[in-house]
Amino acid sequence: MPMVLLECDKDIPERQKHIYLKAPDEDTREYLPIANAATIPGTLSERGCAFCGAKLVIGGVLKDTIQMIHGPLGCAYDTWHTKRYPTDNGHFNMKYVWSTDMKESHIVFGGEKRLEQSMHEAFDQMPDIKRMIVYTTCPTALIGDDIKAVAKKVMKDRPDVDVFTVDCPGFAGVSQSKGHHVLNIGWINEKVETLEKEITSEYTMNFIGDFNIQGDTQLLQTYWDKLGIQVIAHFTGNGTYDDLRCMHQAKLNVVNCARSSGYIANELKKRYDIPRLDIDSWGFSYMEEGIRKICAFFGIEERGEALIAEERAKWKPKLDWYKERLQGKKMAIWTGGPRLWHWTKSVEDDLGIQVVAMSSKFGHEEDFEKVIARGKEGTYYIDDGNELEFFEIIDLVKPDVIFTGPRVGELVKKLHIPYVNGHGYHNGPYMGFEGFVNLARDTYNAVYNPLRHLAGVDIRDKAQATPIIQREAA
Amino acid sequence: MLEDKIDDVFDYVQERCLWQFFSRTWDRQENIDGVLEQATGLLTGKEVARETPMSRLHYADAKIMVGDLQERYPWVKEAGEQEIREVMDGLKLRLIDTAITRSTNRELNHHLY
Numbered sequence A: 001m002p003m004v005l006l007e008c009d010k011d012i013p014e015r016q017k018h019i020y021l022k023a024p025d026e027d028t029r030e031y032l033p034i035a036n037a038a039t040i041p042g043t044l045s046e047r048g049c050a051f052c053g054a055k056l057v058i059g060g061v062l063k064d065t066i067q068m069i070h071g072p073l074g075c076a077y078d079t080w081h082t083k084r085y086p087t088d089n090g091h092f093n094m095k096y097v098w099s100t101d102m103k104e105s106h107i108v109f110g111g112e113k114r115l116e117q118s119m120h121e122a123f124d125q126m127p128d129i130k131r132m133i134v135y136t137t138c139p140t141a142l143i144g145d146d147i148k149a150v151a152k153k154v155m156k157d158r159p160d161v162d163v164f165t166v167d168c169p170g171f172a173g174v175s176q177s178k179g180h181h182v183l184n185i186g187w188i189n190e191k192v193e194t195l196e197k198e199i200t201s202e203y204t205m206n207f208i209g210d211f212n213i214q215g216d217t218q219l220l221q222t223y224w225d226k227l228g229i230q231v232i233a234h235f236t237g238n239g240t241y242d243d244l245r246c247m248h249q250a251k252l253n254v255v256n257c258a259r260s261s262g263y264i265a266n267e268l269k270k271r272y273d274i275p276r277l278d279i280d281s282w283g284f285s286y287m288e289e290g291i292r293k294i295c296a297f298f299g300i301e302e303r304g305e306a307l308i309a310e311e312r313a314k315w316k317p318k319l320d321w322y323k324e325r326l327q328g329k330k331m332a333i334w335t336g337g338p339r340l341w342h343w344t345k346s347v348e349d350d351l352g353i354q355v356v357a358m359s360s361k362f363g364h365e366e367d368f369e370k371v372i373a374r375g376k377e378g379t380y381y382i383d384d385g386n387e388l389e390f391f392e393i394i395d396l397v398k399p400d401v402i403f404t405g406p407r408v409g410e411l412v413k414k415l416h417i418p419y420v421n422g423h424g425y426h427n428g429p430y431m432g433f434e435g436f437v438n439l440a441r442d443t444y445n446a447v448y449n450p451l452r453h454l455a456g457v458d459i460r461d462k463a464q465a466t467p468i469i470q471r472e473a474a
Numbered sequence B: 001m002l003e004d005k006i007d008d009v010f011d012y013v014q015e016r017c018l019w020q021f022f023s024r025t026w027d028r029q030e031n032i033d034g035v036l037e038q039a040t041g042l043l044t045g046k047e048v049a050r051e052t053p054m055s056r057l058h059y060a061d062a063k064i065m066v067g068d069l070q071e072r073y074p075w076v077k078e079a080g081e082q083e084i085r086e087v088m089d090g091l092k093l094r095l096i097d098t099a100i101t102r103s104t105n106r107e108l109n110h111h112l113y
Helices: A013-018 A050-061 A073-077 A104-109 A112-125 A138-142 A147-157 A177-190 A213-227 A241-245 A258-272 A284-298 A301-326 A338-351 A365-374 A387-397 A406-413 A432-447 A450-454 B002-016 B025-043 B053-072 B074-078 B081-101
Strands: A019-021 A065-070 A131-136 A162-166 A204-210 A230-236 A252-255 A276-278 A330-335 A354-360 A380-383 A401-404 A419-421
Touching (some): A013 A019, A050 A131, A050 A162, A050 A230, A050 A258, A065 A112, A112 A131, A112 A147, A131 A147, A131 A241, A162 A177, A177 A258, A204 A258, A213 A301, A213 A432, A230 A241, A252 A258, A252 A284, A258 A338, A258 A365, A276 A284, A276 B053, A284 A301, A284 A338, A284 B053, A301 A338, A301 A432, A330 A338, A338 A354, A338 A365, A354 A365, A354 A387, A365 A380, A365 B002, A380 A387, A387 A406, A401 A406, A401 A432, A419 A432, B002 B053, B002 B081, B025 B053, B053 B074
Parallel strands (some): A204 A252, A252 A276, A330 A354, A330 A401
Antiparallel strands (some): A019 A380
């Protein structure tokens, strides 16, 4: 029985359709976990909301855009600073947070005036900023505030500003994935092809689905600069609002996170005949493959080989040092969706790590097709996992390290299992060659951290031995 | 024997190639057709088309795939044109069956992205 009913799920047997244990000689098409489906009552889901998917994941990354959140204060605060996506202009997006701070009276009498006032106030306070995204939230959607009409009015009053609206309350969809979709489709419908930028290279591309987590985008940009490729728009790491309006000018769409951003790549292909090339940006083997494919598309293969040789010479010895020490360690990956399939083979091939369990919060069935095709037999594949399931899976697979978010991370630390932040990273960037050495280093530091073993010792009990962990300097 | 070789290339594609798992049925079909046509051309020493953006895209994916197959499986370099065509035809049928026909992905045929 490859679909697994865990002991903790015996009262919610529907969960069996969401948990798969890959077995030898099996046709995985028969056993694709159900995904992107409503959370089953009785399970304590760890999913985010649709508004969060639009704001925290995609829109809030932009470095020159006011993120006006039309709702109660908490919607703004809880989607601010929980991801680390710096920018090269002083981290404007992380310094400030904006909210209309809706209170009971605004809910009763309507919040459009308050939104209009807040938008003017934000532009007045930040005269150098001329771009804004306005998001609706659950209460303002329920009372029917027309944020698009307000945005039009403000743009009429201020001809030098441009405003984009995201009508995606938290209750839309089954997870944050809906917010990704709404923002992608809204942007292509309303903003792409509203501006033209100067073309400086015959090789142009959009880099889609990379959010500059701890500098990923900036690291990869050094590669594109060396290759002579002009990135028209980064969707949306270290990106600007106006660059995203020019996405139609690129010759190629390179997609990393296909889950959050595949939609806009598909639409750009459909509407503008710009091909979509999916790559993996984490891991040496994958990064080399991605660079080779991009260069083959443009016919600049020699430049790609030179870049790969340079990067390998610099970083491969460091990676191998960690590989020697991480060989055979067991990892669990409990993140959003795509990192399951991005990482399972890269940590296996580049670091000798075995991935024993993977859980996705908002992945779709497409993501499970990818990860089951790439992942190992004997590994658990879980959709929308909950805490009790995590405890049970830990007992079954006994991981040495878990890549997950801080909330689940703090939980597993109490079991003396180290975690590495799989969303915002510990000490990134993790993409590219240098980045994967950083990931290896953080994994090594987690696995060989003496404190987690010491924390398991009850110092009142003299009979308990204190474990000694030998840790070397890299 | 032929089946073993199809197994080899199918396992490789499953493990390495994201193009087989694009969002919709028609995207998957377009990629399977395009990449395998280019790969067959490259493996049989033919001049492959690179005039359109899509043909350049499929060429880029096929070039990496062909290089990897030649490195992983010694029989690839020794195979004649007829055998390459048979293997690639078999691979195509299996990919269509796996990624399209029998896929239970409920989003594959949605008319919108």
